[in-house]
Amino acid sequence: MHPLTMTPAINIQSVHKRFGSVNALKGVSLTINGGEFFGLLGPNGAGKSTLINIIAGLTRADEGDVAVLGHHVVRNYRQSRRCIGVVPQELVYDPFFTVREALRIQAGYFGLGRENDPWIDELLDALMLGDKRDTNMRALSGGMKRRVLIAQALVHKPEVVVLDEPTAGVDVELRQSLWAFVKRLHRDGHTIVLTTHYLEEAEALCDRIAILNHGEVIALDTTQGLLERGIGRTLRVCVTTAAPVTGLTGKYAAKIVRQAGNRLDLQLERSSDSVVDMLDAVRQCGATIIDLSTEEADLEDVFVELTRRKKA
Amino acid sequence: MNWRGMQTLFRKELLRFYKVGLQTLAAPVMTTLLYLLVFAQALQERVQVFTGVDYAPFLLAGLIMMSITQNAFANSSSSLIQSKVTGNIVFILLTPLSHVEFFLAFVAAAVVRGLAVGLGVYLAAVLLVPLPIHNPGWLVLFAVLNSAALGTVGVIAGIWAEKFDQLAGFQNFIIIPLSFLSGVFYSIHALPDFWQRASHLNPFFYMIDGFRYGFFGASDIDPSISLAVVVSVFAALVTLTLWMLRSGYKLRN
Numbered sequence: 001m002h003p004l005t006m007t008p009a010i011n012i013q014s015v016h017k018r019f020g021s022v023n024a025l026k027g028v029s030l031t032i033n034g035g036e037f038f039g040l041l042g043p044n045g046a047g048k049s050t051l052i053n054i055i056a057g058l059t060r061a062d063e064g065d066v067a068v069l070g071h072h073v074v075r076n077y078r079q080s081r082r083c084i085g086v087v088p089q090e091l092v093y094d095p096f097f098t099v100r101e102a103l104r105i106q107a108g109y110f111g112l113g114r115e116n117d118p119w120i121d122e123l124l125d126a127l128m129l130g131d132k133r134d135t136n137m138r139a140l141s142g143g144m145k146r147r148v149l150i151a152q153a154l155v156h157k158p159e160v161v162v163l164d165e166p167t168a169g170v171d172v173e174l175r176q177s178l179w180a181f182v183k184r185l186h187r188d189g190h191t192i193v194l195t196t197h198y199l200e201e202a203e204a205l206c207d208r209i210a211i212l213n214h215g216e217v218i219a220l221d222t223t224q225g226l227l228e229r230g231i232g233r234t235l236r237v238c239v240t241t242a243a244p245v246t247g248l249t250g251k252y253a254a255k256i257v258r259q260a261g262n263r264l265d266l267q268l269e270r271s272s273d274s275v276v277d278m279l280d281a282v283r284q285c286g287a288t289i290i291d292l293s294t295e296e297a298d299l300e301d302v303f304v305e306l307t308r309r310k311k312a
Numbered sequence: 313m314n315w316r317g318m319q320t321l322f323r324k325e326l327l328r329f330y331k332v333g334l335q336t337l338a339a340p341v342m343t344t345l346l347y348l349l350v351f352a353q354a355l356q357e358r359v360q361v362f363t364g365v366d367y368a369p370f371l372l373a374g375l376i377m378m379s380i381t382q383n384a385f386a387n388s389s390s391s392l393i394q395s396k397v398t399g400n401i402v403f404i405l406l407t408p409l410s411h412v413e414f415f416l417a418f419v420a421a422a423v424v425r426g427l428a429v430g431l432g433v434y435l436a437a438v439l440l441v442p443l444p445i446h447n448p449g450w451l452v453l454f455a456v457l458n459s460a461a462l463g464t465v466g467v468i469a470g471i472w473a474e475k476f477d478q479l480a481g482f483q484n485f486i487i488i489p490l491s492f493l494s495g496v497f498y499s500i501h502a503l504p505d506f507w508q509r510a511s512h513l514n515p516f517f518y519m520i521d522g523f524r525y526g527f528f529g530a531s532d533i534d535p536s537i538s539l540a541v542v543v544s545v546f547a548a549l550v551t552l553t554l555w556m557l558r559s560g561y562k563l564r565n
Contacts, residue, residue, distance in 0.1 A: 019565075058405055059565040078314070078408035086406055092399035096328050108320025109407035152403065 007070045009034045009160045009191035010055060015064035017050055017215075024050045026215040027064070032193060032208075034069075034159070037186050039206035039223070040195045043307055046212040048195045049089060052164050055193075056086040068160055082110060085153035089164040089195075091145050093137040099124070099148055100133040103155050110156035123151040126181060143174040150178070154185075161185060162193045167201065179205065199300045203227075213307050226302050234295040235266040235278060239287035247285030252278065318413040321404065325421030329387055336387070336425065341432040344379045348372055348437055351497060361499045362530040368441045370524070374496035376430045376437075377458060377523045381516070384426030384459035385466040385487055388418045392470025393479045396563075405564065411557035415467065415550075422463025427455060443527060450535060451526030457542050458519040462487075464549040471553075471562050490516045500532050515545045 010032040017025040025047045032038045042048050053059035055066055057073050057080065066073045071080035094102060100120065107116045124130050127147040132140060140148065146166065153161060163182065167175045179201065186192050196202055202209060202223070209226055211219040219226060239245065239262050248256065255278065258265035266278055279289060329336040352368040361370040395401035404414065434443070445451060465487070473479040494516030500508050511517045522538030525531040531538070557563070 053565070056406055057564070058402060060560055078410070081406060081408045086402075088399075088402050090399050092402060094395075094400045094403065095398075096331050101327075105320055105324050106403060106407075108323075109314075109317045109404065109409055111314055111316045111408075113316060 007034065008032060008067075009036065009069060010193065011065075011067045011070075012051070012055070013065045015051070015054060015061045015066060017047075017054065017059065017062050024215050025054075025061070028212070028215070028217055029064075030210055030217060030220065032191065034191055035186075035189060037192045037205055037207045038194065039202040039209040040193060040212065041199065041202055041209055041303060042195075042212035047215040048212055049164060051212070052086065052162055052193075052195065055162065056084060057081055058086075082156060083158055084160045084162060085156065085158035086162045087149050087153045087164060087166050089168065091142060091149070091169075093140075093145050093148065095136070095138045098134050098136050099129060099140070099151075102137060102148065103151055106152045107155045112156060116155070119157065120151075120155060123154055126184075127151055128177065143170055146170060146174070147178070150181070159189075160191045160193065164195050165197060166194075167196060167198060175201075199303055211303060211306055219302075219306050227296070232267055232269045232273070235268050235275060236293045236295065237264045237266065237279070237282055237289055238262055238291040239264065239282065239289055245282060245285050245287050248281055252281040314408055314410065314413055317407060317409050318417050321409060321414065321417035322420050325387070325391060325418060326424060328391055329421070329425050336383070337428055337432060340379055340383050340429045341436055344375050344429075344433045345436055347375055348441065352441070355497070359498055360502050362528055365528050365530065369443045369527070370499070371497060372433075372437050372441050372443055373524045373527045374520050376433050377454075377520045378491050378494075378496050379433050380426040380430035380455055380459050381462040381519065382487065382491060383429040384422040384462040385469070385483070387422040387425040388463045388466030389470040389473075389479055389483070390466075391418070391421075392467065393473050393476060396470070396473075397475065401563070411554060414557055415464075415553055418467050419460055419463040422466055423456060423459045426459030426462065430455060430459075445527055446529035447526045449526075451523065453539070454519065454523040454526060454542070457539075457546060458523065461515075461519070461542065461546040461549055464546065464553050467553050468549065468556065471556055474562070490514055494520050495532065496520060515541060518542050518545075 008031045010030070012028055012030040015025050015028045028047070028051060040048050040051070050059060054061045055068065055073060057077055060074065068080040069083045071083060073080045097105065103120045103123070104117070107113075107120065121130075124133050127150060129144060129147055129151065132144060137145065137148065150163075150166065161182075166178060170178065182192060182194075183205070194202065194206065206223050208222050209219070210217050234257070245259065245264055255266040255268060255273070256264065257267045264282070268275065268278060275294065279292070282289060348368070348371060352371055355371075356367045359367050361367055392401070395404070437443070469479055469482045473482060493511070494514050495511060500511045500517065503511065518533075518538040518541040521531045521533060522535045522542060525535040525538070555561075
């Protein structure tokens with residue numbers, strides 16, 4: 001058993017937060033286990049950053065409790081902040097300092113001195129910033145500044161690492177190297193909490209996912225569990241004729257989601273719709289099927305469906 | 313106490329102004345010397361100050377204190393507003409530093425900057441204007457207390473202001489008028505009755521008058537009264553600032 005699984009990495013109980021007339025969080029409760037790679041997803045304005053700011057102590061909840069590794073984020077803020085490293089969403093930096101100075105200062109706030117320098121050097125090397133250690137922060141590219149932010153979050157060796165949209169505006173190569181580094185952290189036993197707009201990243205990386213919408217948790221499940229939530233699959237059929245397939249009626253007609261040229265996309269329910277019956281129905285319209293493929297629902301489909309249902 | 317954390321924040325604040333020393337140390341010294349040259353020449357024969365004290369040293373003592381207070385204020389206020397506007401204040405807010413440690417580090421750095429500029433003005437001007445020191449204890453006490461008080465006001469202003477414009481307003485409409493109307497350039501005994509009484513409502517008057525006592529052994533009012541006023545004002549400012557920091561006012565939403 002992972003040593004961190006004894007106490008939840010993050011325990012969130014009935015957290016409410018209002019900003020004026022906006023009800024940003026409406027009683028959110030979540031438990032993130034030690035060693036998990038946890039995804040926190042939601043559309044813009046869902047309350048993800050507010051929740052992360054409350055966990056990090058940057059914002060105070062109006063009601064409810066949050067604890068990091070058992071340390072209350074307000075009452076035991078010193079211990080909770082020592083346990084958590086947060087990579088903020090915005091590309092912020094202090095223009096007065098070099099990379100190494102910025103990291104030493106950040107470590108110093110946590111009570112760490114020169115004895116922490118080897119770890120700083122290790123971080124710089126791991127994040128491919130070794131040759132930039134004496135460069136002023138202003139002179140770094142956006143991607144390098146993003147990596148320094150990650151190093152700053154890790155400089156005190158926190159058990160829990162929160163990444164708030166770390167790949168927003170980052171090019172593909174850097175994104176892949178960042179994920180390789182984050183996966184390494186996870187392998188080393190860190191609990192990772194991630195928010196991202198790139199749902200394929202969450203699908204590939206996260207063990208469990210919570211979807212937040214309008215300040216509420218609308219889904220909390222393993223990634224596989226979410227994908228199997230009966231959203232269904234798409235059956236794509238190519239027929240010989242470019243004319244519309246007009247003979248489909250009733251329940252079969254309702255399955256058409258797109259028809260373009262000789263291609264027909266049909267949305268099938270995983271448990272109740274038979275592919276064979278559907279193909280028979282198409283054939284009975286006089287069309288000859290020349291090709292077909294099925295596409296399983298991905299996290300994006302699940303996300304869109306869940307947030308759409310909530311709106312409806 | 314997180315001593316090392318507090319020392320780090322203090323050192324970082326020192327480095328911040330040291331790295332731009334031309335702007336934060338040399339420029340205010342130069343500006344103050346220009347004030348001294350212009351006003352001492354223009355007003356030397358026209359302004360009556362303490363008996364047996366020439367106008368130039370009287371003015372110099374006031375200018376030293378004005379430079380101490382203005383730079384102490386500028387240090388903490390500009391650091392905080394810059395950090396807030398650029399967003400890098402999160403680097404401090406995410407750490408285990410307490411509100412007391414945050415306060416002490418910012419104010420201590422403001423004191424150092426204020427005293428550094430004041431000492432710079434003294435060392436540069438004393439070559440031109442002889443300035444005796446009557447009581448170094450009072451001098452140091454008022455220099456430290458006053459810079460700490462204005463460093464604290466700087467923390468308040470830096471937390472309260474949400475943009476540079478608001479901070480400039482705070483400085484131009486509160487700090488500078490109170491400094492200029494505090495008796496830096498004159499003894500309040502040369503003023504009409506109304507303005508003498510009005511000057512007694514200005515805390516900067518006590519700061520400068522008590523500080524001058526350290527140089528000349530003479531002042532407009534008893535220096536122990538000035539000390540009591542400055543200590544009381546400082547205590548009130550500290551209480552307000554610690555409340556703001558503890559509650560997270562404008563820092564932790």
